[in-house]
Structures are given as structure tokens and as C-alpha cells.
Amino acid sequence: MGGQSARLDTLTPTERGVLEDASVMGRRGSGKALTRMVATTRGDLDLPETLRTLRDKDLLFVDRDEWAFRSDLVRDVAYARLTKTERARRHAGIAEYLVQHGEGPRVDDTIAFHYRRAAENARELGRVPGLPADIDERAVDWLCRATRGKPADAAIRLLGQAIALLPEDHPDRSTVLLDRAKLYASQHQLTSARRDLADA
Numbered sequence: 001m002g003g004q005s006a007r008l009d010t011l012t013p014t015e016r017g018v019l020e021d022a023s024v025m026g027r028r029g030s031g032k033a034l035t036r037m038v039a040t041t042r043g044d045l046d047l048p049e050t051l052r053t054l055r056d057k058d059l060l061f062v063d064r065d066e067w068a069f070r071s072d073l074v075r076d077v078a079y080a081r082l083t084k085t086e087r088a089r090r091h092a093g094i095a096e097y098l099v100q101h102g103e104g105p106r107v108d109d110t111i112a113f114h115y116r117r118a119a120e121n122a123r124e125l126g127r128v129p130g131l132p133a134d135i136d137e138r139a140v141d142w143l144c145r146a147t148r149g150k151p152a153d154a155a156i157r158l159l160g161q162a163i164a165l166l167p168e169d170h171p172d173r174s175t176v177l178l179d180r181a182k183l184y185a186s187q188h189q190l191t192s193a194r195r196d197l198a199d200a
Contacts, residue, residue, distance in 0.1 A: 028068035
């Protein structure tokens with residue numbers, strides 16, 4: 001990991017910043033979404049040229065409007081260099097962009113993921129300037145939406161992530177617990193179902 005970090009140190013601030021923005025989006029993504037994030041965080045710059053430079057330095061694959069990290073390690077190192085405040089803001093920004101412009105069968109999953117990561121980072125920091133005050137509620141809402149059409153085990157996992165973001169006295173906590181209890185029961189996990197029913 002130290003070698004990859006040293007490689008990132010050789011980049012210009014703009015190149016390193018774009019790589020860090022991309023790392024928040026994931027292993028791969030679209031140029032349009034990255035353009036929106038870069039416009040928010042870095043203002044006016046020639047993103048296609050920067051992406052070509054990162055491609056030439058063997059850090060990214062770039063193909064038309066798609067990009068991808070050449071290795072998971074490069075992405076992990078770039079992401080680790082961000083502060084939790086920066087991660088929270090960027091994850092929320094991606095989610096908000098996708099709410100407005102996202103398409104495709106997995107868009108709900110992606111929105112839920114980014115709102116959840118924003119909420120989790122913010123929870124460790126307290127109030128984060130520039131982050132929506134209702135970030136936890138947004139994350140819970142999208143995590144619940146993302147359960148639609150999912151197998152029971154995947155839906156149980158998503159609802160567990162939602163419950164973790166809800167305080168014990170939150171009015172929606174009982175509803176989410178009951179939904180998860182039904183899924184546990186459908187999988188004959190009766191001990192877990194009873195526990196959720198008791199907690200609800």
C-alpha cells in the first residue's frame with residue numbers, strides 16, 4: 001500500500017483530487033456523474049484531459065464515458081487519504097446527483113449505499129457543514145426502498161443497516177423492525193423474528 005500512496009504523491013493536486021473523487025464513487029463509474037462531483041468540489045477544470053492523464057499513468061481505465069480503477073488497491077489508497085468529513089460530503093453529493101439523474105435497475109441500491117456511507121461518516125463526526133441535516137432519514141428511506149424485489153437475505157441486511165441509523169425512540173424504528181421480523185419469519189429464523197418483534 002505504501003508504494004501506491006507514493007505514486008499518488010507524485011500527482012498534481014488536480015489529478016489527485018479527481019482520483020479521490022472517483023474513489024468515493026466506487027471501483028468504476030460514468031463520466032457524467034464524476035463531472036458533476038468534480039464541478040462541485042473543484043470548479044471548472046478539463047476533466048476529460050485529467051482522466052486521460054490518469055489513464056496514461058496507469059491509474060484508471062477510461063473508455064468513452066466510463067472509467068474504472070486499474071486495481072482495487074489504488075482505489076482503496078485514494079479513498080483512505082480523504083478525511084471523514086470529505087467522504088461524507090462526497091457520498092451525499094453522489095446520492096443527490098443520482099436522485100435527480102440516476103437510471104438503471106440498481107440505481108436505488110447505489111443511492112442507498114452513498115446516503116448510508118454519508119450518514120455513517122457524519123455520525124462519527126457530529127454535525128458536518130454542507131451535509132443535509134436529515135441525512136440519516138434519507139439513508140433509511142433509500143435503504144428501505146432498495147429492499148424492493150430483493151431476496152430475503154439481502155433485504156434483511158439492508159433493513160439492518162437502516163435500523164442501525166435509527167435512534168431507539170425514532171417513530172420509524174418499529175416499522176422497520178416489524179418489516180425485518182416478517183422477513184426473518186419467512187426464512188424460518190424464528191429467534192431473530194421474535195427478537196425484532198420484542199424490540200418493536
